[in-house]
Amino acid sequence: MLIFFLGMLLGVLLGGTLCVTYLRQEIAAGISPKLKRVERQLDTIETQLNLAVMTRYADLSAHSQGDVPRQRPGTR
Numbered sequence: 001m002l003i004f005f006l007g008m009l010l011g012v013l014l015g016g017t018l019c020v021t022y023l024r025q026e027i028a029a030g031i032s033p034k035l036k037r038v039e040r041q042l043d044t045i046e047t048q049l050n051l052a053v054m055t056r057y058a059d060l061s062a063h064s065q066g067d068v069p070r071q072r073p074g075t076r
Helices: 002-064
Strands: none
Touching: none
């Protein structure tokens, strides 16, 4: 009788472990495409921000050297 309960407990623990492992893999597989999309969006934002900062830095450098900075379309 005790061996039966011990075997049942061991089976439940192993089954639970396999179930949790499977669920973790499936959850990670479902999240992965969304994370890649968010990462691409963040890369795009970072690139645009770097472009804006470098453009502003070039305008300030030109202004400090006495050159008149060019007006970009859409700015005042």
